[in-house]
Amino acid sequence: MKAEIxxxxxxxxxxxxxxxxxxxxxxxxxxxxxxxxxxxSISDNSDAxxxxxxxxxxxxxxxxxxxxxxPTKDDITKKVLAxxxxxxxxxxxxxxxxxxxxxxxxxxxxxxxxxxxxxxxxKANILNNTxxxxxxxxxxxxxxxxxxxxxxxxxxxxxxxxxILPKMVEQQDYFIENRYFLVQGIPESDLALRLTxxxxxxTESLSLAYLPSPGLVKLRLTCRGGIENSDRLLKELxxxxxxxxEILGKDIFTESxxxxxxxxxxxxxxxxxxxxxxxxxxxxxxxxxxxSVPGSSEFFKGSVVAYSNEIKIxxxxxxxxxxxxxxxxxxxxxxxxxNGIKSKYQVDWSIATTGYAGPIGGQGEAAGTVxxxxxxxxxxxxxxxxxxxxxxxxxxxSCLVILNELRLLMDK
Amino acid sequence: MKAEIxxxxxxxxxxxxxxxxxxxxxxxxxxxxxxxxxxxSISDNSDAxxxxxxxxxxxxxxxxxxxxxxPTKDDITKKVLAxxxxxxxxxxxxxxxxxxxxxxxxxxxxxxxxxxxxxxxxKANILNNTxxxxxxxxxxxxxxxxxxxxxxxxxxxxxxxxxILPKMVEQQDYFIENRYFLVQGIPESDLALRLTxxxxxxTESLSLAYLPSPGLVKLRLTCRGGIENSDRLLKELxxxxxxxxEILGKDIFTESxxxxxxxxxxxxxxxxxxxxxxxxxxxxxxxxxxxSVPGSSEFFKGSVVAYSNEIKIxxxxxxxxxxxxxxxxxxxxxxxxxNGIKSKYQVDWSIATTGYAGPIGGQGEAAGTVxxxxxxxxxxxxxxxxxxxxxxxxxxxSCLVILNELRLLMDK
Numbered sequence: 001m002k003a004e005i006x007x008x009x010x011x012x013x014x015x016x017x018x019x020x021x022x023x024x025x026x027x028x029x030x031x032x033x034x035x036x037x038x039x040x041s042i043s044d045n046s047d048a049x050x051x052x053x054x055x056x057x058x059x060x061x062x063x064x065x066x067x068x069x070x071p072t073k074d075d076i077t078k079k080v081l082a083x084x085x086x087x088x089x090x091x092x093x094x095x096x097x098x099x100x101x102x103x104x105x106x107x108x109x110x111x112x113x114x115x116x117x118x119x120x121x122x123k124a125n126i127l128n129n130t131x132x133x134x135x136x137x138x139x140x141x142x143x144x145x146x147x148x149x150x151x152x153x154x155x156x157x158x159x160x161x162x163x164i165l166p167k168m169v170e171q172q173d174y175f176i177e178n179r180y181f182l183v184q185g186i187p188e189s190d191l192a193l194r195l196t197x198x199x200x201x202x203t204e205s206l207s208l209a210y211l212p213s214p215g216l217v218k219l220r221l222t223c224r225g226g227i228e229n230s231d232r233l234l235k236e237l238x239x240x241x242x243x244x245x246e247i248l249g250k251d252i253f254t255e256s257x258x259x260x261x262x263x264x265x266x267x268x269x270x271x272x273x274x275x276x277x278x279x280x281x282x283x284x285x286x287x288x289x290x291x292s293v294p295g296s297s298e299f300f301k302g303s304v305v306a307y308s309n310e311i312k313i314x315x316x317x318x319x320x321x322x323x324x325x326x327x328x329x330x331x332x333x334x335x336x337x338x339n340g341i342k343s344k345y346q347v348d349w350s351i352a353t354t355g356y357a358g359p360i361g362g363q364g365e366a367a368g369t370v371x372x373x374x375x376x377x378x379x380x381x382x383x384x385x386x387x388x389x390x391x392x393x394x395x396x397x398s399c400l401v402i403l404n405e406l407r408l409l410m411d412k
Numbered sequence: 413m414k415a416e417i418x419x420x421x422x423x424x425x426x427x428x429x430x431x432x433x434x435x436x437x438x439x440x441x442x443x444x445x446x447x448x449x450x451x452x453s454i455s456d457n458s459d460a461x462x463x464x465x466x467x468x469x470x471x472x473x474x475x476x477x478x479x480x481x482x483p484t485k486d487d488i489t490k491k492v493l494a495x496x497x498x499x500x501x502x503x504x505x506x507x508x509x510x511x512x513x514x515x516x517x518x519x520x521x522x523x524x525x526x527x528x529x530x531x532x533x534x535k536a537n538i539l540n541n542t543x544x545x546x547x548x549x550x551x552x553x554x555x556x557x558x559x560x561x562x563x564x565x566x567x568x569x570x571x572x573x574x575x576i577l578p579k580m581v582e583q584q585d586y587f588i589e590n591r592y593f594l595v596q597g598i599p600e601s602d603l604a605l606r607l608t609x610x611x612x613x614x615t616e617s618l619s620l621a622y623l624p625s626p627g628l629v630k631l632r633l634t635c636r637g638g639i640e641n642s643d644r645l646l647k648e649l650x651x652x653x654x655x656x657x658e659i660l661g662k663d664i665f666t667e668s669x670x671x672x673x674x675x676x677x678x679x680x681x682x683x684x685x686x687x688x689x690x691x692x693x694x695x696x697x698x699x700x701x702x703x704s705v706p707g708s709s710e711f712f713k714g715s716v717v718a719y720s721n722e723i724k725i726x727x728x729x730x731x732x733x734x735x736x737x738x739x740x741x742x743x744x745x746x747x748x749x750x751n752g753i754k755s756k757y758q759v760d761w762s763i764a765t766t767g768y769a770g771p772i773g774g775q776g777e778a779a780g781t782v783x784x785x786x787x788x789x790x791x792x793x794x795x796x797x798x799x800x801x802x803x804x805x806x807x808x809x810s811c812l813v814i815l816n817e818l819r820l821l822m823d824k
Binding site: 111277287291 | 427484522604
């Protein structure tokens, strides 16, 4: 089965909102064997919506439309779709009851604009939205299902999980499965050379894709074919996955799509050890990444974000002469910070970062010059990196690099 | 002038990569008066690319294509486009020199895959990519400009800024300008009711859009028309902006698209005061947000991420009886944390957070129960919130809420 996604919202075309909905939908649909052929983003404009619906690809089975269902004037999707399907809006008291109920839980009462959301197209099926006021619509037309969802990600996801994915699973006719191999610290083209012979030996059912992002390459091995061959296809995918593991070994840090913070979390839970961080230029980003994983309180005690030199000296015991002489970005300061937090928070492992995130450097060093340090049981690691002048990239790459290094050191 | 964006990459349709490029492009293009009509995402598939090029809208002047220019096998954009425009690839030694030069700066040497990137279509104009190995192509065909850019955001942005925006500015024929008004803590429909009369009085040239995200509504007032009327249009936009400011007053926290952390940063730089945070469930996210702003070291001293109770007691002076009796999520603990960090880091203002981020709660409290506190000169503020069961939302909403509260308290 094949799908197209249409995201409606002028804010997307103007770049004020990043369309994360279609990424989430793409992932959810491909997991149930539905291939997303195309994503089209258009503005809240009646002509654009109608033209896009008119040009749906001939082999599309599902059209998933998001956005434009809010209570305000710029939200026109419901009206335009109703017209397109020769339908009319009628007041549905049970929808207004649902809206009143939702509002009362937040201690509020609906206003006249919210009441308008209780008008619903007569011929459409209702897909109940328990998380918000905009109810969702499903029309069937020439054997294609058209579904209109709200643009609010939290609401959209709930409806897809409750109503749409189960329907898709029932009708699955196509086998598609992906395996992921995530690698850090190796450039894409080096990785490609290491895999080139193996890649050349793959059959038509399998394909490999390289998805690079700063400091990270995701490898995706995709297997696709008719659902009647699923057993054979799955076997082929398994045996080629063994091959890729043999070639890349420990350079693969995970085969899930979860970030390195999840891998770290598992390693700590297994070892029963504890962790703390002392962060300067990363400003709490490492702690934030680690604590984004539920249950991280089992091993993560906390962090000192020592943004000023004063805090580095007073709270982490960094030598003030050292800072006065050579500035806060050096091997010594990184190690002293790691040492300081390790003994203060009494943890098994500590991480420390100090550097010039940019856009400007200091003490004769360019922006992007950073020192990263890790201390652990019988482990001391410290290294200098040049991350480039982009502040955001320097911070995010440093977080990845140090967490990957921690993984390798813990895994020894 | 009108544009369409085509993003090529199976990873986008599978949802492994969020397409942030088109958002960035949408913003950049609209700022120079180019209207993005449509964004289409398709897979790395020759037929899909050709079909999409065949169906470009009749009034499109610029087609911006991103993705599929990497050195690996799954990258086919260059070959497909060359064929589409009846062009052929020829080896360009100067491109290989550029690749060698880029590699040597990273202490590496190009391999055979990188050498293939030096083949370039004969009839295309070259747009120099100083940030990466893939050179960019520009074809003109039936008065439409087709530009192929790499998918790596950092490289793509450089080329657009260096080569494409200047060309667009030269040819500007359409006036479009947006004003933004960002509001926190007021539901979209309440906001809409307050603005309904004023919105009804707007002329055809002006339109208002509501862009809600958790805890935040962006209002966008757009003015558009022929470039020959730009003076009149700009005046109209200015006078309506005054109106919206009068209606919403201090509920508008900024008129830029920058986050609240930039507003906080400006307030602190103006006041010469200092700030520190003590974070439990927000895990360093507030510190990370604040330090994402260049120059934040002028006022931000640092943070204690007190993830464990032990650190709350030892490092922030929270009363251990209090925690043993009532748990770590209470008004008292939030205030003691704020007090602890304020005196320890000797700052004028302090922020503290403690709560159950979810997915589970504790001590009879539901997930999403949080206490937020702010202390400042003659200021003490503490409040309980119920943020819902979603961990990520609870953390991000709490960061926004407390920074907005800090803004209001500092601005009194």
